Amino acid sequence: MSNAHESVAERTTPAAIWAGFAMMCTGMFMAILDVQVVATSLPTIQSALDIEPDQMSWVQTAYLIAEVIAIPLTGALTRVLSMRWLFVLALTVFTMASIGCAASSSFSMLICSRVVQGFSGGTLIPSVFTAVFVLFPVRHQGIATTLAGVLAVLAPTVGPIVGGWITETYSWHWLFLINVLPGMVAVLFAAMLLPRDHMRLKELLWLDLVSLSLMAASLAALEIALKEAPQDGWSSRLILSLLTLSFTCAVVFVVRTLRASRPVVDLRNFADRNFTIGCILSFVLGIGLFGSVYLMPVFLAFVRDHNALEIGVIMLATGLTQLLTAPIAVALEQRIGARVLTAAGFCVFAIGLGLSSLQTPQTDYEGMFWPQIVRGLAIMFCLLPPTRLALGRLSPAQVADASGLFNLMRNLGGAIGIALIDTVIYLRSPIHADALTARLQAGDVLAATFVGIPLDQFASRPAGQLDPDTQALLQSLVEKAALVQAINEAWAMIAALTVVALLCVPFAKTCEIRAYWRRKA
Known part of the structure; x- marks a missing residue:
């Protein structure tokens, strides 16, 4: 696969690669920004859709659960669709889901759209950092990583001012509609500019659905437990049950994945000491x-x-x-x-x-x-x-x-x-x-x-x-x-x-x- 990526990159001009990468960074920025701008305007959305106060936080939680499940799947999806088509498909779905959020007339419709939005947006962030090390020679990787990193940490910083300005100037629908135009532009140019690689749809036949379900259940249970624990107490029956479910599913997933010839997520990367230390630092x-x-x-x-x-x-x-x-x-x-x-x-x-x-x-x-x-x-x-x-x-x-x-x-x-x-x-x-x-x-x-x-x-x-x-x-x-x-x-x-x-x-x-x-x- 590495040789395929190298030959593909060689057939693409450097200017096109940088322009395509800029489109990927745009999509990633939108996905991260979306979380923050919505957070600033939850009371407005609650009032508009007549949502119960204790249910309002699910507008964010639904997105975050779907996102955290999608992130580790990016590697498998990249192998199936190729980096180019994964990004194009994910950003297209994210943009359409944003329209669905803006058009929501009920709580359930909004939550469904947020789940789709979160899952598609979750693949955009790791795709960008994958592109840094696949598309660029080592002398340019620092610049590419910095560009992606600046946008990744800048989005949460400017999110409150963007969300506050939109809420006070326009309606809450524009919190989602601001994704549409840049999303369409990024999809169009990324499809033309990113290096072309073949899709490998046959890889879907080897997809371990059991491992996928275990990973999704573990991460979803953990996210819900973390959301409810401060109010309910870490020792409450609900939180302990969710944490037990998350831990059990995680252990079975790890054992099954380490034995698989084609794992959903390759945990063997943790055998590299620097990668493990990098992940600890990323966590902190x-x-x-x-x-x-x-x-x-x-x-x-x-x-x-x-x-x-x-x-x-x-x-x-x-x-x-x-x-x-x-x-x-x-x-x-x-x-x-x-x-x-x-x-x-x-x-x-x-x-x-x-x-x-x-x-x-x-x-x-x-x-x-x-x-x-x-x-x-x-x-x-x-x-x-x-x-x-x-x-x-x-x-x-x-x-x-x-x-x-x-x-x-x-x-x-x-x-x-x-x-x-x-x-x-x-x-x-x-x-x-x-x-x-x-x-x-x-x-x-x-x-x-x-x-x-x-x-x-x-x-x-x-x-x-x-x-x-x-x-x-x-x-x-x-x-x-x-x-x-x-x-x-x-x-x-x-x-x-x-x-x-x-x-x-x-x-x-x-x-x-x-x-x-x-x-x-």
């Missing part, structure tokens, strides 16, 4: 990326009372810093070892996460600016070198499966990270509220300053005591302050996990990538 990066994009809107909406558009404007600092850092990351990646850059990137990223754990209820744009800048400086170094570390030593025939697993780890990290964050917020906020109330009743000036009570009013109370009526008036301030403390603990948690990830970097092999690829050629 997912916790930090998804966690930070989740925590900032929660803080800005529930503590600072900003709307979606204002939140998007504040969060632009990270995305703009990433864009400015990208050329530097490309230049350094060509000159400095992946291990050194990875360690530096995760170290700086952890510092940026840790700085956000110092927020107060009064923190706003100015206080959030520098932590965002620090994280923006680090993100490309947390993405580009680990991607090279994980996929750069593999043959083109291995890359499609490996890319799916690599990207799956990032998404799973994000899902688990958000579940842990929600758990911290749900469990710790009431505890902090009780502690703050006790400190205020004891006359603690520092607590009053943190909560935001005017000191002259606080000091005028005899012995600093607050009567019940005043406590009722200040309840909102105390609850917001308690939420801030819980959010700060969540920031500190993901910062600590990022530091722990550094421990595996020294175990990566220090091989000369250029020499390796010259030997492969």
Whole structure:
């Protein structure tokens, strides 16, 4: 298969390859952006379709479950359809599903369209990273990876401002209709420009449907458990049952897959030490990326009372810093070892996460600016070198499966990270509220300053005591302050996990990538 890809790439002009790859990046950007723009406007969609409040989160969950199932299947689908036709078909279905979402007149219709949208969109991300190592020579792979990486992490950053602007300017239908025109253009040009390869439909005869079902059941049960665990409790019967189902299906899937001659997902890639370490780093990066994009809107909406558009404007600092850092990351990646850059990137990223754990209820744009800048400086170094570390030593025939697993780890990290964050917020906020109330009743000036009570009013109370009526008036301030403390603990948690990830970097092999690829050629 590698020789076929190499000969196909040789028959395509470099300009056409870059243009086709740009179309693939466009499709990937749309798929990632779609999640965030919809998240900002869930209340609007809920009101328009008269959806029960406790059912509203399924608009996002249905997409994410379908996406996480599709991601590891990208390798098998690439072998069957070829990289070119998989992308064209997936983006076509994604665009049509977007139209279906916009045309939905009921909750069930919207959910069905979101499932189709999520499954088709899930194949676009790993397809792009597969293309980096299949289409380009090693000297261009850093630039291609950076282009894909910038768009992959920029989409969640600009998502809130795009979603907020659309919701306030147009109707919620345009949250989905914005995918149509770029989707049609990308499909048309990708079909013409991407290297042509033969489809292998006979591979479908060897598709292990049992393994496929086990993988789908395991991932779906895990996603649902992670979604419900913060509210229901990790020890509830429902969560334990879902986690048990997920683990059992996963074990049977792994055993069956390792024995298969033509596995649905080639888990033997984990035998490569660098790939395994790269996946660990991708998992932890997912916790930090998804966690930070989740925590900032929660803080800005529930503590600072900003709307979606204002939140998007504040969060632009990270995305703009990433864009400015990208050329530097490309230049350094060509000159400095992946291990050194990875360690530096995760170290700086952890510092940026840790700085956000110092927020107060009064923190706003100015206080959030520098932590965002620090994280923006680090993100490309947390993405580009680990991607090279994980996929750069593999043959083109291995890359499609490996890319799916690599990207799956990032998404799973994000899902688990958000579940842990929600758990911290749900469990710790009431505890902090009780502690703050006790400190205020004891006359603690520092607590009053943190909560935001005017000191002259606080000091005028005899012995600093607050009567019940005043406590009722200040309840909102105390609850917001308690939420801030819980959010700060969540920031500190993901910062600590990022530091722990550094421990595996020294175990990566220090091989000369250029020499390796010259030997492969």
